[in-house]
Amino acid sequence: ECELSGLHLQDECRCLSFKEAIEQIRKISLQRFLLLFLLGIALGGFLFGFVGSRVWEWKRVTFILLLSLASFVVISMPEHYLEEHIWKHIAKRHLWRIFLWSFFALLLINAGLKFWNLEVFVKTHMLWVLLIASLVGVVPESGPHLIFVMMFAKGMVPFSVILASSIVQDGHGMLPLLSYSLKDSLLIKLFNLVIGLGVGFLLYLAGF
Incomplete structure:
Protein backbone atom coordinates (compact mmCIF):
# COMPACT_ATOMS: atom_id res chain seq x y z
CA GLU A 1 0.00 0.00 0.00
CA HIS A 94 4.27 1.44 -9.27
CA LEU A 95 5.95 1.38 -12.66
CA TRP A 96 6.39 -2.38 -12.74
CA ARG A 97 2.74 -2.86 -11.74
CA ILE A 98 1.57 -0.65 -14.58
CA PHE A 99 3.80 -2.58 -16.97
CA LEU A 100 2.44 -5.95 -15.81
CA TRP A 101 -1.18 -4.80 -15.92
CA SER A 102 -0.68 -3.37 -19.42
CA PHE A 103 1.08 -6.53 -20.60
CA PHE A 104 -1.55 -8.92 -19.25
CA ALA A 105 -4.40 -6.67 -20.41
CA LEU A 106 -3.04 -6.80 -23.96
CA LEU A 107 -2.40 -10.54 -23.64
CA LEU A 108 -5.92 -11.19 -22.38
CA ILE A 109 -7.59 -9.09 -25.06
CA ASN A 110 -5.53 -10.56 -27.89
CA ALA A 111 -6.19 -14.09 -26.62
CA GLY A 112 -9.88 -13.28 -26.36
CA LEU A 113 -9.97 -11.94 -29.90
CA LYS A 114 -8.16 -14.98 -31.26
CA PHE A 115 -9.66 -17.87 -29.29
CA TRP A 116 -12.88 -16.75 -27.57
CA ASN A 117 -14.55 -14.46 -30.10
CA LEU A 118 -14.37 -11.71 -27.49
CA GLU A 119 -15.26 -8.89 -29.86
CA VAL A 120 -18.62 -10.43 -30.79
CA PHE A 121 -19.45 -11.05 -27.13
CA VAL A 122 -18.59 -7.47 -26.19
CA LYS A 123 -20.58 -5.98 -29.06
CA THR A 124 -23.68 -8.02 -28.21
CA HIS A 125 -23.51 -7.42 -24.43
CA MET A 126 -22.36 -3.81 -24.28
CA LEU A 127 -24.58 -2.84 -21.35
CA TRP A 128 -23.13 -5.69 -19.32
CA VAL A 129 -19.65 -4.52 -20.29
CA LEU A 130 -20.57 -1.02 -19.13
CA LEU A 131 -21.75 -2.40 -15.79
CA ILE A 132 -18.66 -4.61 -15.36
CA ALA A 133 -16.33 -1.74 -16.23
CA SER A 134 -18.01 0.45 -13.62
CA LEU A 135 -17.90 -2.26 -10.95
CA VAL A 136 -14.23 -2.94 -11.66
CA GLY A 137 -13.65 0.76 -11.06
CA VAL A 138 -14.67 0.23 -7.43
CA VAL A 139 -11.44 -1.72 -6.86
CA PRO A 140 -8.88 0.68 -5.27
CA GLU A 141 -6.27 -0.11 -7.90
CA SER A 142 -5.95 1.48 -11.33
CA GLY A 143 -4.49 -1.62 -12.98
CA PRO A 144 -7.76 -3.39 -13.90
CA HIS A 145 -8.93 -0.17 -15.55
CA LEU A 146 -6.22 -0.68 -18.17
CA ILE A 147 -8.15 -3.65 -19.57
CA PHE A 148 -10.94 -1.32 -20.67
CA VAL A 149 -8.43 1.29 -21.83
CA MET A 150 -6.90 -1.31 -24.15
CA MET A 151 -10.34 -2.41 -25.34
CA PHE A 152 -11.22 1.21 -26.11
CA ALA A 153 -7.92 1.68 -27.95
CA LYS A 154 -8.75 -1.34 -30.11
CA GLY A 155 -12.21 0.02 -30.87
CA MET A 156 -14.01 -2.76 -29.00
CA VAL A 157 -15.91 -0.54 -26.56
CA PRO A 158 -17.35 2.96 -27.02
CA PHE A 159 -16.34 6.10 -25.17
CA SER A 160 -19.23 5.71 -22.73
CA VAL A 161 -17.67 2.56 -21.25
CA ILE A 162 -14.21 4.02 -20.72
CA LEU A 163 -15.67 7.22 -19.28
CA ALA A 164 -17.88 5.34 -16.82
CA SER A 165 -14.91 3.28 -15.66
CA SER A 166 -12.77 6.42 -15.35
CA ILE A 167 -15.38 8.23 -13.25
CA VAL A 168 -15.76 5.34 -10.81
CA GLN A 169 -12.12 4.39 -10.35
CA ASP A 170 -9.85 6.41 -8.07
CA GLY A 171 -6.76 4.24 -8.30
CA HIS A 172 -4.85 3.79 -5.07
CA GLY A 173 -5.69 7.38 -4.16
CA MET A 174 -8.62 5.98 -2.19
CA LEU A 175 -6.38 3.93 0.11
CA PRO A 176 -5.50 6.76 2.55
CA LEU A 177 -9.19 7.56 3.05
CA LEU A 178 -10.01 3.85 3.29
CA SER A 179 -7.58 3.48 6.18
CA TYR A 180 -9.11 6.54 7.87
CA SER A 181 -12.84 5.96 7.37
CA LEU A 182 -14.41 2.89 5.80
CA LYS A 183 -17.86 4.47 5.83
CA ASP A 184 -16.75 7.61 3.98
CA SER A 185 -14.81 5.53 1.48
CA LEU A 186 -17.84 3.38 0.70
CA LEU A 187 -20.08 6.44 0.36
CA ILE A 188 -17.66 8.09 -2.07
CA LYS A 189 -17.34 4.88 -4.07
CA LEU A 190 -21.12 4.50 -4.17
CA PHE A 191 -21.49 8.10 -5.32
CA ASN A 192 -18.86 7.58 -8.03
CA LEU A 193 -20.53 4.36 -9.13
CA VAL A 194 -23.96 5.96 -9.48
CA ILE A 195 -22.56 8.96 -11.36
CA GLY A 196 -20.34 6.79 -13.56
CA LEU A 197 -23.15 4.41 -14.47
CA GLY A 198 -25.57 7.26 -15.07
CA VAL A 199 -23.23 9.25 -17.30
CA GLY A 200 -22.04 6.15 -19.13
CA PHE A 201 -25.58 4.90 -19.76
CA LEU A 202 -26.78 8.28 -21.05
CA LEU A 203 -23.80 8.59 -23.38
CA TYR A 204 -24.33 5.02 -24.57
CA LEU A 205 -27.95 5.81 -25.41
CA ALA A 206 -26.74 8.92 -27.23
CA GLY A 207 -24.48 6.76 -29.37
CA PHE A 208 -21.12 7.49 -27.79
Whole structure:
Protein backbone atom coordinates (compact mmCIF):
# COMPACT_ATOMS: atom_id res chain seq x y z
CA GLU A 1 0.00 0.00 0.00
CA CYS A 2 1.01 3.59 -0.52
CA GLU A 3 1.96 5.60 2.49
CA LEU A 4 0.80 9.16 2.94
CA SER A 5 3.33 11.63 1.63
CA GLY A 6 5.19 13.53 4.29
CA LEU A 7 4.59 17.22 4.75
CA HIS A 8 7.72 19.20 3.95
CA LEU A 9 7.79 22.66 5.46
CA GLN A 10 10.11 25.08 3.74
CA ASP A 11 10.32 28.82 3.39
CA GLU A 12 10.85 28.92 -0.34
CA CYS A 13 10.04 26.66 -3.28
CA ARG A 14 12.40 26.75 -6.27
CA CYS A 15 10.72 23.97 -8.23
CA LEU A 16 10.82 25.78 -11.58
CA SER A 17 14.01 27.76 -11.13
CA PHE A 18 16.11 27.88 -14.31
CA LYS A 19 19.25 28.37 -12.23
CA GLU A 20 18.45 25.36 -10.07
CA ALA A 21 17.69 23.25 -13.15
CA ILE A 22 21.06 24.09 -14.71
CA GLU A 23 22.81 23.23 -11.46
CA GLN A 24 20.94 19.92 -11.22
CA ILE A 25 21.91 18.99 -14.78
CA ARG A 26 25.53 19.94 -14.08
CA LYS A 27 25.57 17.70 -11.00
CA ILE A 28 23.09 15.18 -12.33
CA SER A 29 22.23 12.24 -10.09
CA LEU A 30 21.94 8.66 -11.29
CA GLN A 31 18.16 8.65 -10.82
CA ARG A 32 17.69 11.85 -12.82
CA PHE A 33 19.99 10.57 -15.58
CA LEU A 34 18.14 7.25 -15.87
CA LEU A 35 14.73 8.91 -15.99
CA LEU A 36 15.85 11.43 -18.61
CA PHE A 37 17.53 8.67 -20.61
CA LEU A 38 14.37 6.55 -20.69
CA LEU A 39 12.15 9.53 -21.44
CA GLY A 40 14.55 10.62 -24.18
CA ILE A 41 14.43 7.20 -25.83
CA ALA A 42 10.63 7.17 -25.73
CA LEU A 43 10.40 10.75 -27.00
CA GLY A 44 12.81 10.03 -29.85
CA GLY A 45 10.85 6.91 -30.75
CA PHE A 46 7.62 8.86 -31.14
CA LEU A 47 9.30 11.81 -32.86
CA PHE A 48 10.99 9.71 -35.54
CA GLY A 49 8.20 7.17 -35.93
CA PHE A 50 9.96 4.15 -34.44
CA VAL A 51 7.21 3.80 -31.82
CA GLY A 52 3.50 3.97 -32.55
CA SER A 53 2.00 5.42 -35.68
CA ARG A 54 4.17 6.98 -38.36
CA VAL A 55 1.32 9.33 -39.23
CA TRP A 56 1.07 12.64 -37.38
CA GLU A 57 -2.21 12.08 -35.56
CA TRP A 58 -3.52 13.20 -32.18
CA LYS A 59 -2.20 10.14 -30.35
CA ARG A 60 1.35 10.69 -31.56
CA VAL A 61 1.22 14.40 -30.77
CA THR A 62 -0.24 13.69 -27.32
CA PHE A 63 2.54 11.25 -26.43
CA ILE A 64 5.20 13.69 -27.63
CA LEU A 65 3.71 16.53 -25.57
CA LEU A 66 3.35 14.36 -22.46
CA LEU A 67 6.89 12.99 -22.74
CA SER A 68 8.25 16.49 -23.27
CA LEU A 69 6.38 17.71 -20.20
CA ALA A 70 7.63 14.74 -18.17
CA SER A 71 11.21 15.49 -19.24
CA PHE A 72 10.82 19.12 -18.19
CA VAL A 73 9.44 18.05 -14.81
CA VAL A 74 12.32 15.63 -14.25
CA ILE A 75 14.86 18.33 -15.15
CA SER A 76 13.33 21.05 -12.97
CA MET A 77 12.17 19.22 -9.84
CA PRO A 78 14.24 19.34 -6.63
CA GLU A 79 16.52 16.42 -5.85
CA HIS A 80 14.57 15.38 -2.76
CA TYR A 81 11.25 15.20 -4.62
CA LEU A 82 12.85 13.31 -7.49
CA GLU A 83 14.48 10.72 -5.26
CA GLU A 84 11.76 10.21 -2.63
CA HIS A 85 8.54 10.63 -4.59
CA ILE A 86 9.34 9.95 -8.24
CA TRP A 87 12.11 7.37 -8.04
CA LYS A 88 11.42 5.48 -4.82
CA HIS A 89 7.63 5.76 -4.94
CA ILE A 90 6.45 5.90 -8.55
CA ALA A 91 9.32 4.26 -10.44
CA LYS A 92 10.20 1.52 -7.95
CA ARG A 93 6.78 0.79 -6.48
CA HIS A 94 4.27 1.44 -9.27
CA LEU A 95 5.95 1.38 -12.66
CA TRP A 96 6.39 -2.38 -12.74
CA ARG A 97 2.74 -2.86 -11.74
CA ILE A 98 1.57 -0.65 -14.58
CA PHE A 99 3.80 -2.58 -16.97
CA LEU A 100 2.44 -5.95 -15.81
CA TRP A 101 -1.18 -4.80 -15.92
CA SER A 102 -0.68 -3.37 -19.42
CA PHE A 103 1.08 -6.53 -20.60
CA PHE A 104 -1.55 -8.92 -19.25
CA ALA A 105 -4.40 -6.67 -20.41
CA LEU A 106 -3.04 -6.80 -23.96
CA LEU A 107 -2.40 -10.54 -23.64
CA LEU A 108 -5.92 -11.19 -22.38
CA ILE A 109 -7.59 -9.09 -25.06
CA ASN A 110 -5.53 -10.56 -27.89
CA ALA A 111 -6.19 -14.09 -26.62
CA GLY A 112 -9.88 -13.28 -26.36
CA LEU A 113 -9.97 -11.94 -29.90
CA LYS A 114 -8.16 -14.98 -31.26
CA PHE A 115 -9.66 -17.87 -29.29
CA TRP A 116 -12.88 -16.75 -27.57
CA ASN A 117 -14.55 -14.46 -30.10
CA LEU A 118 -14.37 -11.71 -27.49
CA GLU A 119 -15.26 -8.89 -29.86
CA VAL A 120 -18.62 -10.43 -30.79
CA PHE A 121 -19.45 -11.05 -27.13
CA VAL A 122 -18.59 -7.47 -26.19
CA LYS A 123 -20.58 -5.98 -29.06
CA THR A 124 -23.68 -8.02 -28.21
CA HIS A 125 -23.51 -7.42 -24.43
CA MET A 126 -22.36 -3.81 -24.28
CA LEU A 127 -24.58 -2.84 -21.35
CA TRP A 128 -23.13 -5.69 -19.32
CA VAL A 129 -19.65 -4.52 -20.29
CA LEU A 130 -20.57 -1.02 -19.13
CA LEU A 131 -21.75 -2.40 -15.79
CA ILE A 132 -18.66 -4.61 -15.36
CA ALA A 133 -16.33 -1.74 -16.23
CA SER A 134 -18.01 0.45 -13.62
CA LEU A 135 -17.90 -2.26 -10.95
CA VAL A 136 -14.23 -2.94 -11.66
CA GLY A 137 -13.65 0.76 -11.06
CA VAL A 138 -14.67 0.23 -7.43
CA VAL A 139 -11.44 -1.72 -6.86
CA PRO A 140 -8.88 0.68 -5.27
CA GLU A 141 -6.27 -0.11 -7.90
CA SER A 142 -5.95 1.48 -11.33
CA GLY A 143 -4.49 -1.62 -12.98
CA PRO A 144 -7.76 -3.39 -13.90
CA HIS A 145 -8.93 -0.17 -15.55
CA LEU A 146 -6.22 -0.68 -18.17
CA ILE A 147 -8.15 -3.65 -19.57
CA PHE A 148 -10.94 -1.32 -20.67
CA VAL A 149 -8.43 1.29 -21.83
CA MET A 150 -6.90 -1.31 -24.15
CA MET A 151 -10.34 -2.41 -25.34
CA PHE A 152 -11.22 1.21 -26.11
CA ALA A 153 -7.92 1.68 -27.95
CA LYS A 154 -8.75 -1.34 -30.11
CA GLY A 155 -12.21 0.02 -30.87
CA MET A 156 -14.01 -2.76 -29.00
CA VAL A 157 -15.91 -0.54 -26.56
CA PRO A 158 -17.35 2.96 -27.02
CA PHE A 159 -16.34 6.10 -25.17
CA SER A 160 -19.23 5.71 -22.73
CA VAL A 161 -17.67 2.56 -21.25
CA ILE A 162 -14.21 4.02 -20.72
CA LEU A 163 -15.67 7.22 -19.28
CA ALA A 164 -17.88 5.34 -16.82
CA SER A 165 -14.91 3.28 -15.66
CA SER A 166 -12.77 6.42 -15.35
CA ILE A 167 -15.38 8.23 -13.25
CA VAL A 168 -15.76 5.34 -10.81
CA GLN A 169 -12.12 4.39 -10.35
CA ASP A 170 -9.85 6.41 -8.07
CA GLY A 171 -6.76 4.24 -8.30
CA HIS A 172 -4.85 3.79 -5.07
CA GLY A 173 -5.69 7.38 -4.16
CA MET A 174 -8.62 5.98 -2.19
CA LEU A 175 -6.38 3.93 0.11
CA PRO A 176 -5.50 6.76 2.55
CA LEU A 177 -9.19 7.56 3.05
CA LEU A 178 -10.01 3.85 3.29
CA SER A 179 -7.58 3.48 6.18
CA TYR A 180 -9.11 6.54 7.87
CA SER A 181 -12.84 5.96 7.37
CA LEU A 182 -14.41 2.89 5.80
CA LYS A 183 -17.86 4.47 5.83
CA ASP A 184 -16.75 7.61 3.98
CA SER A 185 -14.81 5.53 1.48
CA LEU A 186 -17.84 3.38 0.70
CA LEU A 187 -20.08 6.44 0.36
CA ILE A 188 -17.66 8.09 -2.07
CA LYS A 189 -17.34 4.88 -4.07
CA LEU A 190 -21.12 4.50 -4.17
CA PHE A 191 -21.49 8.10 -5.32
CA ASN A 192 -18.86 7.58 -8.03
CA LEU A 193 -20.53 4.36 -9.13
CA VAL A 194 -23.96 5.96 -9.48
CA ILE A 195 -22.56 8.96 -11.36
CA GLY A 196 -20.34 6.79 -13.56
CA LEU A 197 -23.15 4.41 -14.47
CA GLY A 198 -25.57 7.26 -15.07
CA VAL A 199 -23.23 9.25 -17.30
CA GLY A 200 -22.04 6.15 -19.13
CA PHE A 201 -25.58 4.90 -19.76
CA LEU A 202 -26.78 8.28 -21.05
CA LEU A 203 -23.80 8.59 -23.38
CA TYR A 204 -24.33 5.02 -24.57
CA LEU A 205 -27.95 5.81 -25.41
CA ALA A 206 -26.74 8.92 -27.23
CA GLY A 207 -24.48 6.76 -29.37
CA PHE A 208 -21.12 7.49 -27.79
